[in-house]
Amino acid sequence: MNARQQQILQMVVERGRMNVSDLSRITGVSEVTIRQDLNLLEKQNYLRRAHGYAMPLESDDVETRMMNNFPVKQRLAEYAASLVKDGETIFIENGSSNALLARALGHNRRLTLITASSHIAWLLRESECEVILVGGSYQKKSETMVGPLARAFIRQINFTKAFIGIDGWQPDTGFTGKDMLRSDLVSAVLDKESETIVLSDSSKFSVTWPWPLDAQHKFRRVITDNALDRRTVQQLEESGLKVDLVDCRDGAS
The missing domain is CATH 1.10.10.10 (Winged helix-like DNA-binding domain superfamily/Winged helix DNA-binding domain)
Structure with a gap:
């Protein structure tokens, strides 16, 4: 594009x-x-x-949100895609940056992509990779599968990496989400002990929402843009996270 x-x-x-x-x-x-x-x-x-x-x-405005700050999210998705190895099985959670990541990975026929987002599954309908859609209760507004059946599904399937979208982060609360059921599903993903990666633009790192995503500190890595302030980067690193800052300025390679 x-x-x-x-x-x-x-x-x-x-x-x-x-x-x-x-x-x-x-x-x-x-x-x-x-x-x-x-x-x-x-x-x-x-x-x-x-x-x-x-x-x-x-739709659930996933595409609309995708276009908000699109060049930054596109670069983040491209960087995240570069970390995925040929033949891996990965989980991609809901969200605009994750939808762009799914687009970037869809051409690789040796990948297996698992998602709870029916919107992401729809985006991959003509892709080369294998797509597995988590079952469960259908949350119409977010186009996401949630609830006990979705959690049970996650427990029964394996993946090497999980890319998670967040709604907020503060030093005293950690990562937080707007929606209780979606946050509950993220906790089930974190219980799998795979490499769990936050994929989000830097605008989310000064906001707090009600539902904790990482009470047991199981996230391992954060991918965000280099507009994130140095103090926040330091706080994330002090909590044990690897922070990848992607240069998203115009003309950056």
Whole structure:
């Protein structure tokens, strides 16, 4: 995805609907080029088209959140994907950065990707890898499987790495989540003692939500962008976490 297409997605998400002529005027390219961009973005499940304009996908807003700070999340996902070895079985939790990670890994036919997110499973419907969707109660708003059946499913399956999204972190609370049932599922994943990795942009590291994710301190690694302040990095490292800061500035390789 090039810079212009990222700009188009950002505008569509922020404004809810953009017509072709306005996109052409703002980006400085022809309407023919805009239509080609929109066709590509629709084919890749980033937005949907109607006659003369484009709109965000209607879902649990995973795609909408994905486009919020998209270039940063894309770099984080690419970095996380580079840590996955050929032939591994990994668990990918819900969230926008994790959805981009799933996209990045989907071409590898030797991988097995386990997820509790029906949205991520849908994104991988034409991928080369094997996809396993956790069973359980379907939480419609988040498009996630939760509850006792989901926990039992997690206990019965093995994976080498788990990528988890978070909603907040503070030194006195650790990692926290907005939703009780999703946080409960994360605790089941942590009980597996695989390599558990937080994948999140730096905006989450100054917020607290009600539900603890890591009461027993089982997370091992954090992948975030280098906008995270040095004091927070130090606090994370002092708690025993390996912190990978990804350079997400424009033009960074």
